Amino acid sequence: MSGLRDSFRFGIRNIRKRPYRSFCLMLAAVIGSYALFVGMSLKASLNNGINRMQERMGADLMIVPETSEIEARNILLTGEPEFFYMDASVASMAADVEGVECSTSQFYFTSLSSDCCSTRVQLIAFDPDTDFVIGPWISEKATSGVSDGSVIIGSEVTPLSNGKVKFYDNEYSVAGKLGETASGLDHSVFMSRATMHEILNDAKDKGYQFLNPEDDGSFVSTVLIRVNKGADITAVEKEIFKKASGIKFIETDKLINDVSLKLGSVEKIINITLTVLLVFSFLTMILFFSVIFHERKKEFAVLRILGTSSDRICLFSLTEGITVGAAGGIAGLILGILTVFPFNHYIENSLDVPYLMPAAITVIFYGILGVLVTTLFGSLSSFLSTLSLAHAETYYTMRAGE
Amino acid sequence: MSKNKITGIVIALLGLLTALIPTVIFKVCAAMDGKFMKCHWTSQVEVALGIAVLVLGLLIVLSKENAAASAYAVASAVNGVLVILIPTVVIGVCGSADMPCHSGTKPALIIAGALIAAAGLLNAVSYLVSKKN
Numbered sequence: 453m454s455g456l457r458d459s460f461r462f463g464i465r466n467i468r469k470r471p472y473r474s475f476c477l478m479l480a481a482v483i484g485s486y487a488l489f490v491g492m493s494l495k496a497s498l499n500n501g502i503n504r505m506q507e508r509m510g511a512d513l514m515i516v517p518e519t520s521e522i523e524a525r526n527i528l529l530t531g532e533p534e535f536f537y538m539d540a541s542v543a544s545m546a547a548d549v550e551g552v553e554c555s556t557s558q559f560y561f562t563s564l565s566s567d568c569c570s571t572r573v574q575l576i577a578f579d580p581d582t583d584f585v586i587g588p589w590i591s592e593k594a595t596s597g598v599s600d601g602s603v604i605i606g607s608e609v610t611p612l613s614n615g616k617v618k619f620y621d622n623e624y625s626v627a628g629k630l631g632e633t634a635s636g637l638d639h640s641v642f643m644s645r646a647t648m649h650e651i652l653n654d655a656k657d658k659g660y661q662f663l664n665p666e667d668d669g670s671f672v673s674t675v676l677i678r679v680n681k682g683a684d685i686t687a688v689e690k691e692i693f694k695k696a697s698g699i700k701f702i703e704t705d706k707l708i709n710d711v712s713l714k715l716g717s718v719e720k721i722i723n724i725t726l727t728v729l730l731v732f733s734f735l736t737m738i739l740f741f742s743v744i745f746h747e748r749k750k751e752f753a754v755l756r757i758l759g760t761s762s763d764r765i766c767l768f769s770l771t772e773g774i775t776v777g778a779a780g781g782i783a784g785l786i787l788g789i790l791t792v793f794p795f796n797h798y799i800e801n802s803l804d805v806p807y808l809m810p811a812a813i814t815v816i817f818y819g820i821l822g823v824l825v826t827t828l829f830g831s832l833s834s835f836l837s838t839l840s841l842a843h844a845e846t847y848y849t850m851r852a853g854e
Numbered sequence: 855m856s857k858n859k860i861t862g863i864v865i866a867l868l869g870l871l872t873a874l875i876p877t878v879i880f881k882v883c884a885a886m887d888g889k890f891m892k893c894h895w896t897s898q899v900e901v902a903l904g905i906a907v908l909v910l911g912l913l914i915v916l917s918k919e920n921a922a923a924s925a926y927a928v929a930s931a932v933n934g935v936l937v938i939l940i941p942t943v944v945i946g947v948c949g950s951a952d953m954p955c956h957s958g959t960k961p962a963l964i965i966a967g968a969l970i971a972a973a974g975l976l977n978a979v980s981y982l983v984s985k986k987n
Contacts, residue, residue, distance in 0.1 A: 531952075608951055609950075610949050610950060610951060612949075639952065790965055794961030794962075794964070794965065795957070795958065795961055795962075797952065797957035798880075798957040798958040801952060801954075
């Protein structure tokens with residue numbers, strides 16, 4: 453036990469005596485641990501995001517105006533505020549088509565950039581009687597139901613300091629906040645048709661007209677459909693298309709697949725970067741330890757002459773390797789934490805794909821894994837570098853260069 | 855290299871970083887309809903604070919007296935705290951978490967400010983400890 457303690461002391465003394473050399477070694481461990489923690493956390497957040505988005509979609513099919521497919525995708529994926537309208541008769545007609553289990557309509561419009569939260573947000577009016585998309589997750593988080601004059605906000609919408617949200621100079625109380633969906637709906641505000649009518653009137657008074665408020669009941673932005681189990685979606689689409697013109701279908705499965713493809717390429721880039729950085733970290737540590745121990749050949753020879761066994765010398769260098777690897781790993785983990793948590797929203801906005809941080813336990817696991825891997829790198833590289841020196845003849849080592 | 859020189863260089867670099875964060879690295883929001891938002895004024899103050907910290911860092915490097923170096927370090931620490939307070943309490947940034955000033959500039963300035971304050975305080979504490987011994 454005291455032997456181990458002595459080895460540890462000897463290793464620490466060596467590290468402190470040569471701070472620049474130790475700093476360079478530690479830097480390699482910092483890079484390895486940082487790459488592992490950040491890379492794994494990003495990958496887990498992307499997978500978590502797409503899974504949550506899939507869970508929350510609810511509908512199998514979306515009907516939107518023919519010319520507004522891109523805008524509708526933007527609302528769902530990025531929360532980019534848009535508005536488009538089609539005749540409300542599409543909603544009632546779609547409900548009667550064979551194979552449709554349930555359908556509901558929504559009405560999209562937007563706030564002003566100077567209103568709530570500094571940016572424009574997507575405003576969505578829905579029908580609580582037929583809704584099956586928003587309802588299930590409003591009840592999870594709402595403090596009360598969405599009554600007229602109050603709204604439900606998405607998880608990324610920040611209310612004013614008085615807890616209300618302001619649209620077109622009028623304030624509305626917040627009835628609840630939704631859970632995170634990792635989709636554009638996190639940036640949206642939901643309300644009843646009556647509240648929508650009120651806001652549209654305010655908008656008209658301010659000179660912003662989406663539709664004449666008198667006509668708002670005759671228009672919808674989208675019709676969301678859930679088909680019966682086992683029903684053929686294409687057949688349902690064909691049937692609806694026969695009865696309505698100027699419409700376009702967005703299948704949510706295809707939408708998720710498109711996002712998954714985009715996600716796949718982001719994940720590939722993360723995997724390649726992570727592998728390159730880990731290999732770089734390990735090779736740099738091996739190289740550094742080999743050069744350092746080669747320079748210290750005579751120091752080891754003196755230790756051998758003084759009676760230190762070669763196993764003990766291996767233990768000394770192993771302690772150095774473990775200490776450098778662990779310290780660098782912890783420093784890398786701290787840097788990683790300072791990147792992943794404070795810049796969570798920035799990363800999400802930059803990647804432009806569903807992004808949701810995984811559970812705390814998963815993140816802690818990645819942190820521990822990063823430190824363990826760099827500690828292993830440090831111990832392996834120091835051990836391998838000493839192994840060759842430990843078997844060298846002490847006499848020849850001391851006389852080398854004479 | 856002495857401890858003072860290392861601390862001075864670190865503080866000077868962090869000062870430079872503070873000035874670059876809102877202007878180059880995590881640029882604050884552009885003017886909307888000709889109106890500047892809160893983050894613009896935060897950026898202006900942070901650039902000034904960053905330059906002040908940069909000069910203090912250089913003064914620490916050039917100081918021959920340990921007492922003078924630690925006095926500059928304390929001044930840097932105070933500026934570091936101000937770097938944190940400007941985007942969080944004194945002026946602030948845009949309200950929405952999606953705005954670049956909220957999601958990028960603010961956390962970066964908080965981290966830079968915390969590091970400046972920590973480096974300055976560590977230098978001052980180490981001077982006091984060495985004086986006591």
